[in-house]
Amino acid sequence: MNHRQFCLEDLARLVQGEFFGQSDLQLEGLASLDLAQARHLAFVNADKYLDQAQASKAGALIVTASLKNQLSNHHNFIVVANPYLAFAILTHVFEKKCEQKGIEDTAQIHPSAIIAQSAYIGHYVVIGEKCIVGEQTIIQSHVKIDHDVEIGQQCFIDSHVTLTGETKIGNRVRIHANTVIGGEGFGFAPYQGKWHRIAQLGSVKIGHDVRIGSNCSIDRGALDDTILEDGVIIDNLVQIAHNVKIGTHTALAAKCGIAGSTIIGKNCVLAGGVGVVGHINIADNVTITGMSMVTKSISEAGSYSSGTPMLESLPWKRAAIRFKQLADVPLTQLLKRIDHMQTQIESLESTFKRK
Template identity: 75%
Template sequence: MTSHQFYLDELARLVQGELIGQSDLVLVGLSSLEQAQSQHISFVNGEKYLQEARASHAGALIVTATLKNQLNNHHNFIVVDNPYLAFAILTHHFEDKVLKRGIEATAQIADSAIIADNAYIGHYVVIGENCVVGEDTVIQSHVQLDNHVEIGKACFIDSHVTITGKAKIANRVRVHANTVIGGEGFGFAPYQGKWNRIVQLGSVQIGNDVRIGSNCSIDRGALDDTILKNGVIIDNLVQIAHNVVIGENTAIAAKCGIAGSTVIGKNCILAGGVGVVGHINIADNVTITGMSMVTKTISVAGSYSSGTGQFESNHWKRTVVRLRQLADVPLTKIVKQLDHMQAQIEHLESTLKSRK
């Protein structure tokens, strides 16, 4: 691990921003506006944060040109079009990285495995037959790679991850602690009151620049592969079942569950707690709001929701009672009542017009 310090002009070059102020100001970290001190740099992500920015003790601020003109009490700036993006770029330079390379003595590696010379293999890692670990990849302690698993270049595999099922992982992929990739999918054939296990013969294919959070399960395919395409990002505690395909740059938040053989398009967003049934398709550029249940194919881009919004508890209880009462009334009776009400309204309107 390393510590970092940068001159302000260095940081400006890293984000291709305009430096205003003291070019040789030394900064040792990023910080929020509230917690920043004189040796920190922070960012202002819109006018609603101006009051906090004026009160901040940050040594320098990342701002737009418009915001900079409203912060007369500060003197050191990096001016960019998108402060949040600039902040994201700088986090990579202040990050503590694992710089160690080589293979720890406690690791167990099959003779047929191919490990790049500049990879790092941590303590108690187990790597099976015919595995491949690419250049500059870091594999932390207690990871298990079963036979025929392949990991590309510049990946980070955190502690206690298991990768099995002949999974293939491309370049610059991050997999966080306790996740399982390539485990057996949930496939069973019912017959005469018993569940008959279906052996899962597919694999998992993960593209470039994918991020997978901790405690996730990504199951291998039954016959075809489970596929996560380039740029997919997945939060913690997500279940992805066998033969699911997820398109480029789709984001999936925590506690989502995606059932088998579903195809999700590119640039989609699944908010927290979304459930998706199996064997459906979701188009590109679809957003599913939190705790929704997706029960059928979505063919048109847009935002979709399901479920009932939040109520105060007593209001919720009254609403549930009314829903149950409504459910007990036959639909034909409701339609007749509405027709009767419409007829009465039309009669009243006619009577009022005749009196005029």
């Protein structure tokens, strides 16, 4: 935990907000409304949290102007237009950061590698030939960096990450534990009942300000590169296959699987467990809800879903039976029934009009 303290006025200035109350109130951390104490700062993001906020013991609250006027039990505030964004900014103020520099004596670094003086290389890190590690980048213990990998400035590479396949990483990229980037893509040619391995000759290129969670796999391209553009954020347990391209500021939640050669646009959101088949395109500004399966290209922005939403067990079983019954009826029969029903409806409407 970071035990540095900041006064209310200084914190308000950092988020371009306005403080109310005791300007020199010392705060030592952020906390939830329920657990906050007198030295904590909490945020209130909507009217539905007003009761929690009134009961909170937080020393100060981040609120909007309208919410402030409804919180009579509190006197110390930071007023901003977007409390959640202000909270996100202040998490970096209170975050405990690794400020180490230098190279631990257990690290193994090839003489041809270029390591910035302000970088930190942790215990048992292995760095291959012609690698580059930029200024203020942190490489935690047991990371393996193969030949010709390049890492930019102010990056954070967590323990047990493997970077291979001549991967190129931009600035301010965070990669969390046990992730593998640049591994061999799943490429095989079927012939005479056997699978013949295709050597993967491409690489992985990752832009600036990208975040990749734990236990992810991002495969190198077969010929061209797998590309993650600036600002992409990826949750844990995500698989990205060879030659996938993901546009700027797109977000992938946990357990997404993206098959090879798919192109995903900018500012997209793929919720948890989404699967995407290979060789399709997804337009910019597309949201795909959880557990959906994307089987064809999406050419227009919007929200898309597939699968069956949760029901109680008995209604779900009945619905499943009805789906099966529909599948067993030839489409031509269904169309005839619909046409017959439409004719009957029109006849009834005509009868009522005559009366």
